[in-house]
Structures are given as C-alpha cells and as structure tokens.
Amino acid sequence: MHDAFLREAIRLSIEKAAANEGGPFGAVVVRDGRIVGRGWNRVTSTNDPTAHAEIVAIRDACARLSTFALSGCAIYSSCEPCPLCLAAIYWSRLDAIFYSADCRDAADAGFDDLAFFGELKKAPRDRSIPMHQALRDEALVGLRAWIAKADRIPY
Amino acid sequence: MHDAFLREAIRLSIEKAAANEGGPFGAVVVRDGRIVGRGWNRVTSTNDPTAHAEIVAIRDACARLSTFALSGCAIYSSCEPCPLCLAAIYWSRLDAIFYSADCRDAADAGFDDLAFFGELKKAPRDRSIPMHQALRDEALVGLRAWIAKADRIPY
Numbered sequence: 001m002h003d004a005f006l007r008e009a010i011r012l013s014i015e016k017a018a019a020n021e022g023g024p025f026g027a028v029v030v031r032d033g034r035i036v037g038r039g040w041n042r043v044t045s046t047n048d049p050t051a052h053a054e055i056v057a058i059r060d061a062c063a064r065l066s067t068f069a070l071s072g073c074a075i076y077s078s079c080e081p082c083p084l085c086l087a088a089i090y091w092s093r094l095d096a097i098f099y100s101a102d103c104r105d106a107a108d109a110g111f112d113d114l115a116f117f118g119e120l121k122k123a124p125r126d127r128s129i130p131m132h133q134a135l136r137d138e139a140l141v142g143l144r145a146w147i148a149k150a151d152r153i154p155y
Numbered sequence: 156m157h158d159a160f161l162r163e164a165i166r167l168s169i170e171k172a173a174a175n176e177g178g179p180f181g182a183v184v185v186r187d188g189r190i191v192g193r194g195w196n197r198v199t200s201t202n203d204p205t206a207h208a209e210i211v212a213i214r215d216a217c218a219r220l221s222t223f224a225l226s227g228c229a230i231y232s233s234c235e236p237c238p239l240c241l242a243a244i245y246w247s248r249l250d251a252i253f254y255s256a257d258c259r260d261a262a263d264a265g266f267d268d269l270a271f272f273g274e275l276k277k278a279p280r281d282r283s284i285p286m287h288q289a290l291r292d293e294a295l296v297g298l299r300a301w302i303a304k305a306d307r308i309p310y
Binding site: 006013017025048058083086090097100105106124141142 | 246
C-alpha cells in the first residue's frame with residue numbers, strides 16, 4: 001500500500017508541474033488505507049508561497065475530515081518535506097511520513113529546502129533574515145489572557 | 156513606526172483570540188510604511204493547522220499584491236515565528252522580522268514552537284514522527300522534468 005500512495009503523490013508531482021501549477025511536488029494524506037487529502041505545489045499559479053504540496057494536502061484533508069488534528073493519518077510526499085511542510089506535519093499531529101526524493105535531490109533541482117533547514121538551525125541573531133525583538137511585555141498580555149481563558153481550544 | 160506595527164500585531168493577537176478565532180497570535184506584513192497584509196491565528200475556527208498568524212498575513216499580502224515573493228516587505232508578529240512561520244518567511248523572501256513575545260513565552264502558554272524547533276534540528280531518523288524513504292528513482296522523473304522545463308517559474 002505504501003508504494004501505491006507514494007506513486008499517487010509522484011503522479012501529482014509530474015502532472016501538475018507539467019500543467020504549470022507550480023513546482024514538481026505532490027502529496028497525499030491517508031487514513032485507514034484511504035486517501036483523504038491531495039495536494040500539489042501551487043505557489044506560482046495561486047500567488048501563495050505557502051502552497052507547498054504537503055500544506056495543500058493537509059488543508060484538504062482537514063477540510064474533508066472537519067478537524068485541525070490529523071492523528072491517525074500518514075502523509076506520503078514525492079519529496080522529503082521542507083522545513084515549512086515538516087513543521088506543518090508536526091502541528092497537524094500526523095503519525096508518519098513517507099517520501100521518495102530527498103532534500104538533496106530538491107537542491108539539485110534548484111530548491112532551497114536544505115538551505116532553509118540550515119537557517120532554522122541557527123540562533124536568531126545568526127540568520128540571513130534579520131530578527132528584532134521589542135515590546136515583549138505588551139505581547140505577554142495576550143498570552144496571559146490565553147492561559148486564563150476558560151474556553152480556550154488547545155491545538 | 157516599528158512599534159506601531161508591532162502594536163497592531165499585538166492588538167490582533169488579543170482581540171481575535173478573545174473572539175475564539177484561535178491561538179493568541181497576530182501579524183502584519185508591511186511595505187513602504189504601509190500595512191499590506193494582516194493575519195491572526197485561525198487554526199481551530201477554520202480547521203486549518205497551518206493557519207498561523209504569519210501564514211495568514213503572508214497569504215493576505217500576496218493576494219493583495221498579486222505576487223508570491225514579498226521581497227521589499229517586513230513582517231511584524233506578536234510572537235517569535237514558530238518553525239512553520241519562519242520557514243514560510245524564508246520561502247516568501249521577506250526582508251526582516253520584528254517580534255514581541257518569544258518562543259519561551261509561547262511554551263509557557265502551552266505551545267510547541269520550541270519542541271518543534273528541536274525536532275527540525277534532528278536527523279530524520281531521530282525525529283518523533285517516523286520518516287521512511289522509498290521509490291526515490293520514480294520521483295526523480297518529476298524533478299528532472301522540472302530542470303528540463305523551459306518555461307518553469309522558479310520561486
């Protein structure tokens with residue numbers, strides 16, 4: 001079964017890039033042996049730099065299942081998830097990740113997955129995009145209100 | 156000016172969480188001294204685990220500006236970007252990041268930003284979500300087609 005789901009992700013990666021949807025990446029979310037979400041890269045065709053295959057597949061699965069947590073599901077991607085998609089997979093509480101090509105292959109095709117993994121590993125002051133902190137005390141008001149909020153929904 | 160933009164992000168973080176939109180986080184994207192995108196966490200209200208404040212603000216700015224690249228823009232967030240949002244900021248080519256609370260403050264409020272930074276720093280085999288690679292050669296067909304595609308749009 002794993003190979004069949006990976007091949008569906010690979011099919012999307014090839015067909016949708018050929019159709020000028022975006023980069024050559026596809027993904028599916030699977031629960032109980034059934035595909036519950038499909039995605040492919042749509043960055044350039046929809047002007048959305050977050051529309052990576054896994055993000056689109058996660059959003060599709062969540063919409064179909066009416067949930068914001070995909071525990072009990074696995075994701076199959078034509079390529080190893082970049083930092084954006086890997087973090088989304090953690091926030092989505094997915095159980096497992098299956099992938100085919102890897103980040104080095106993506107780099108060979110001109111994509112920044114590996115470079116951005118390197119950036120995220122650095123301390124904030126060492127990153128190539130400068131980061132500045134200010135007004136921390138004012139923002140803590142919101143976080144403290146959250147802690148005190150009786151009907152908050154954790155995620 | 157920086158403080159005014161951070162205060163708008165903080166305002167969104169407080170008001171939208173109080174209105175049960177999601178977690179207590181807000182963000183704005185700014186170009187040439189003007190807000191061109193607004194976002195707040197909508198994970199639980201829209202069943203979208205990727206609907207973090209910065210992601211929503213980036214998507215809003217890109218839609219308004221009809222672009223998938225936000226070079227020339229800065230992002231202001233009520234809290235230090237989590238790995239999902241930080242990676243999205245890199246993919247969006249933003250110039251600078253301003254933030255108020257930090258990841259430790261978010262952890263104190265029950266959020267997994269710090270834990271997920273730790274996961275992304277690990278080798279794939281050491282992560283808490285298992286990762287399995289297969290069918291690499293089949294996926295390379297799509298990446299090679301991309302390299303050979305004369306009208307590809309890089310991002």
